[in-house]
Amino acid sequence: MTTTTTYDGAGSVARLPVWTPAKDTPHNGNRAGSDLQALSTWWRRAAIGTGVLTLLLGVIGLVNSYQAVKHAAEPMFGWLAWTVPVGIDLGIAVFTGLDLVLAKLNMRPAWLRLVPWSLVGVTIYLNIADEDTWFGRVGHAVLPALWVVAVEVATHAIRTHARLTSTKKRMDRIRVSRWLLAPVPTLGLWRRMVLWEVRSYPDALARERDRLLAKTRLQDTYGSVSWRWKAPRRARALYRLGELAPTAQHEQVTAAEAPVRDEPTAARRQRPARAGRKPAGRKTTRKPARKLxxxxxxxxxxxxxxxxxxxxxxxxxxxxxxxxxxxxxxxxxxxxxxxxxxxxxxxxxxxxxxx
Incomplete structure (x- = not known):
């Protein structure tokens, strides 16, 4: 939280504490490598075995997809029917690898990632196009999906190991229990997180608390409803921006813009009493003791x-x-x-x- 200094037309100075959002901490790219080196011998063997099984499932899905698509393409492509499944299924792996290479060179176009996913949809459709039963449709859709899953797992591992993951921190999710218990305030909290790029959920809760305290202070100073037009414009703007800290002295923003209110109690007490009028309050003077x-x-x-x-x-x-x-x-x-x-x-x- 920082402090800004403002000057009004009368030359008075006001200081407002302003919320300064915390900087996002980028992900550590060395974490994957350090975790891999920290694996014990047993875990390394488990990781290698899992990788081999994943590759095997991908090959099974690739072979089944090849046979199904080749058989469906023979009436139209003849002896070149084998090129259809090879071009589509290998295109998924090739364009995924090309996306990784260009990302490493900082030359990756945003649309390139859509090419493998488009080929995924094409190969699944060609696998189930000639099937008349739901068993055949589901079976021919799941088998090429195994190949796609294997390619995506390998892509994620390579991207993480090569530190190609985005350094931009993702926005935290709000718990489902909060949505159920307070849907309307939670919707406002989520809206402010999106509008002002507050990616940390704890930071958003802290800012929401400060916002409510700032609103309470404005209501106590200028009225529960009238603060929306009686409060100084700068204080209202900072409140809408979510940058007005709860300790801000709104009455000191500017002397000219501050509304004229009733005199405080201390000033009324210091005012001299009118002639012929008894001072308000209890009498503090005692009667003198009776003389003997x-x-x-x-x-x-x-x-x-x-x-x-x-x-x-x-x-x-x-x-x-x-x-x-x-x-x-x-x-x-x-x-x-x-x-x-x-x-x-x-x-x-x-x-x-x-x-």
Whole structure:
């Protein structure tokens, strides 16, 4: 996965992680030779015996095909009837060998491979043309097929040993169980594998996972349906191409193309509250603890100096206590400092409290 840098009209820079498909690993041409050398003595004998039996079956099919085609061609070709099966059956082997030689020289035409297969169809048809029963048709069709199979096996062995196999990795097949369990998504997966040349099935599954995560991110950012037209065009193009990684920040593609959405919650919290409007949310301030009589007496004692007459009014002015509490605080403070209250002031104070 690589990163591309894009510039919008406003001069902002956005970085998008882009999927980079893995390079196909070519087949190792030395594998066939190394496997052949690694065979034990027993396996070498088995391979030689299998090859000899395959050649024998091919010769049996060639002889039977020769006799059947020669017999069918005698009324029309006369003494040259033997050239018909020889030309057709040997033509299969000759043109197959010519295809191998030209492939080794990098001169192989694409249509040359069709010539042996055309001769295969001709020889099978000529073998069953004069047969009236299904037994004869099947028997005369299978025997020349043995010769064709022997030629194809030899061709494959030579092509592999000479490293003439294609270095282009074949496309992996999707399991049948996936087609049965999820036919529609599997059809989309197979379509994307074909369109974008994703030859590895595990790589295709990884890209499909990233595609779904990228789609989910687009839906979360721009809406479950509206992302198809509200998302930035570059993000949508990368998503359709299958190159948008799930960690891409779609909202940073371009500042100009990004849609205007509601302010985030953090911005609303930082906005100053309007006058006369209580701030939303729970109150975090606690009520102050209730002060006792001793607390008021201590506050008043800290302020009192000799020469100050201790009265309830003076206590209220220095401690902000209630009217009913100020009398008790004044009496307690006078007791501590040993200052008696004046009779007139006491009488006046008591009259104001009674009033």
């Amino acid at each position: 009589l001793a607390d008021y007496v201590a506050d008043a004692r800290a302020v009192w100096t000799p020469g100050i007459e201790v009265t309830p009014a003076w206590v209220r002015s220095v401690t902000d206590c209630a009217r009913g509490t100020s009398k008790a605080v004044a009496d307690a403070l006078r007791t501590e400092v040993g200052t008696p209250a004046a009779a007139g002031n006491r009488t006046a104070e008591n009259g104001r409290e009674a009033g």
